[in-house]
Amino acid sequence: MSVTEAAEIRTNCAYCGVGCGIVAETPAIDAEVIAVSGDSLHPANLGRLCSKGSALGETVHHENRLLYSMLNGNRVTWDAALTDVVSRLQSTIEQYGPQSVALYGSGQLLTEDYYVANKLMKGFVGSANIDTNSRLCMASTVAGHKRAFGTDTVPGCYEDLELADCLVLVGSNMAWCHPVLFQRIRAVKQARGDRMKIIVIDLRRTDTCDIADLFLPIKPGTDSVLFNGLLIWLLEQEKVDHAYINQYTSGFYRTLELARVTSPTVHAVSEKCGLEPEAVENFYRWFAENDRSVTAWSQGVNQSSAGTDKVNAIINCHSSYAQD
Ligand code: SF4
Numbered sequence: 469m470s471v472t473e474a475a476e477i478r479t480n481c482a483y484c485g486v487g488c489g490i491v492a493e494t495p496a497i498d499a500e501v502i503a504v505s506g507d508s509l510h511p512a513n514l515g516r517l518c519s520k521g522s523a524l525g526e527t528v529h530h531e532n533r534l535l536y537s538m539l540n541g542n543r544v545t546w547d548a549a550l551t552d553v554v555s556r557l558q559s560t561i562e563q564y565g566p567q568s569v570a571l572y573g574s575g576q577l578l579t580e581d582y583y584v585a586n587k588l589m590k591g592f593v594g595s596a597n598i599d600t601n602s603r604l605c606m607a608s609t610v611a612g613h614k615r616a617f618g619t620d621t622v623p624g625c626y627e628d629l630e631l632a633d634c635l636v637l638v639g640s641n642m643a644w645c646h647p648v649l650f651q652r653i654r655a656v657k658q659a660r661g662d663r664m665k666i667i668v669i670d671l672r673r674t675d676t677c678d679i680a681d682l683f684l685p686i687k688p689g690t691d692s693v694l695f696n697g698l699l700i701w702l703l704e705q706e707k708v709d710h711a712y713i714n715q716y717t718s719g720f721y722r723t724l725e726l727a728r729v730t731s732p733t734v735h736a737v738s739e740k741c742g743l744e745p746e747a748v749e750n751f752y753r754w755f756a757e758n759d760r761s762v763t764a765w766s767q768g769v770n771q772s773s774a775g776t777d778k779v780n781a782i783i784n785c786h787s788s789y790a791q792d
Pocket residue numbers: 481482483484485486487488513516517518519520521522646647648649
């Protein structure tokens with residue numbers, strides 16, 4: 469982009485899913501220096517930026533950045549580059565059929581871009597060979613939400629995490645992967661102290677544990693056992709909303725039967741998950757005692773051969789919980 473006058477552009481950082489708003493300022497004609505700051509009006513970050521977002525300005529004119537279409541090492545026009553791509557695709561499809569080509573996109577594609585890419589492959593080329601890394605990251609959560617609610621809509625927002633009295637982070641190193649959201653939660657935790665309980669469930673003690681009241685270093689693959697145990701605990705503590713369950717859900721009592729098989733007691737859960745029984749009981753007690761519990765999970769749950777079941781084990785606890 470050639471900037472011909474000083475400009476202030478409101479845009480987004482695309483490095484992670486927090487989606488922080490940024491203000492990019494170009495101070496002079498064709499300025500080399502672009503100053504980047506957090507957008508105080510943006511609801512995701514309210515002016516904050518992490519180190520990755522703060523360094524965005526340095527990437528704009530970086531010497532290694534690909535600024536032009538290149539063909540065989542030579543700069544060419546967009547028309548020439550696209551013509552080459554089209555002719556290669558066409559000849560491959562003519563020779564081997566539409567199933568011989570594939571398109572792999574990025575989770576950073578915007579909805580509109582994603583739509584157009586799908587239209588190109590499925591509607592025009594006639595091949596379903598299109599995917600993005602969004603599937604790797606989020607497919608388990610999408611399938612879990614569809615199985616639970618019939619739609620892959622996540623019923624939560626950032627403010628919910630700040631307002632929670634009990635916040636459970638599962639398979640999520642938020643301090644590194646979603647830094648500004650982590651900053652928001654850390655600020656609330658510092659202000660509220662013991663009135664906000666934070667539980668981190670992860671294989672590794674990550675920097676996210678810095679704000680945790682309880683760290684559960686769970687054995688790999690046992691997340692469903694832990695949350696099935698929580699479901700049983702909620703039932704025993706009479707924290708299950710039977711009226712809601714009978715009116716609006718199906719399969720709950722079968723789910724309980726299965727949960728009793730994997731997770732009959734706190735002791736059984738602690739043995740299978742490799743955790744201290746007191747630690748498991750603390751987690752269960754805090755979850756049951758607090759009407760405002762929020763669980764947030766990340767790729768530690770999603771990227772698993774049983775990711776969808778883990779997601780549903782978590783959702784089952786929240787959707788059957790009886791508020792006082
Ligand atoms: S948390 Fe950091 S990397 Fe993620 S969107 Fe915000 S500034 Fe970008």
